Amino acid sequence: MTPKPDVPQQLAAPGHALDAALAHLDTRRSVPFMRLQEPAPDSATLLRLLASATRVPDHGIREPFRFVTLRGDARRVFGERLAARHREADADASESVIAKDLDRYLHAPLIVVLVAQLGPDPKIPEQERLLSAGCTGFALLQAAQAAGFGGCWLTGWAAYDRGVASMLGLEAHEHVIGFIHLGTPSQDIPGRRRPDPATLLSEWTP
Template identity: 60%
Template sequence: MSRNTSDPSLDFDLALATLDARRSVPPKQLGEPGPDPDTLMRLLRSAVRVPDHGKRVPFRFISFSGDARHAFGERLAQRSRQRDPEASDAVIEKDRTRFSHAPLVVAVIGRLGPDEKIPESERFSTASCVCFALLQAAQALGYGAIWLTGWLAYDAQVAQWLGLAEHERVVGFVHIGTPKLDAPERERPDPAELLSAWSPA
């Protein structure tokens, strides 16, 4: 049932508070505790409620927690050195610890094989919506989160480690944990400057 937005009793700010408060928390500022397995499943149940033309479900998830995060980081460091033998120790260390800060990282994988009816761009958009919905769900439960990609989202060796099929790709790595600090607000665009109304010529 639709809400009557002309109802003066409807508090817009309260109704949209979670959306309005969303902000990214850097991985280094995400600590324990993270979502336990049951909470993760609850987050994902909300995250999958996205527009999905043709009901293709063009996404799946891979989670990283515990020691698996550090083991994956060791592989990333190795791959980083292969990609750039001249990379500094600081760069290698950054890759080694990419997944070591937040207690949980969820890779959202786009499943984008041939489809006679639904364009790949629409299916990728659906998978992208999942990343955003997961951010919103995490924050609604009091966690901090950030959606990242980086070189590893596009690297063939990393895709092999993740077990991606030929037509799959990483849409994002969503890092989730408890914020150590309040993430600062940043300037947001003014929607009034972005909106135009079409009219017939």
């Protein structure tokens, strides 16, 4: 069953052309990683999704982003190394916390690690490049759902740990900004309350 879009009332009339055009945006929602299963996008499909996802605002055409995939047994190995890194970084970490490291990457069949490439730039501020990279993550989730898949964007301590970044082969100027879990939803995911844009909008007048 396709979830009903969470759209403002004035756009909800049947047959509304704008509503139809924005349907994929209006129905986007995160699927919990434990509710993602095979199939996931294969390599060719993922490249097609990324072709759409990388059409983002990019001041200076810096392309300050790249992607690393975790599939198959690599997900288990990554979880094991993540758990070892966690024990190394925090000797007081509980076994239940360590167990989450081991388990988190075994549910969704595909994890795309979103990497922002930052560092010094003579013209483009780091914040603008970081925002460009972030836009690709959201666009990838949109593209995946439009193709019939589901996904969620997670971070956690691993996204901010330089030991994990090194484990993934990142250089000093590169940073993990998200682990995007992709697969096929195992069940319908209910919608949640969305903000009313009218309460967020104001008009500046001189």
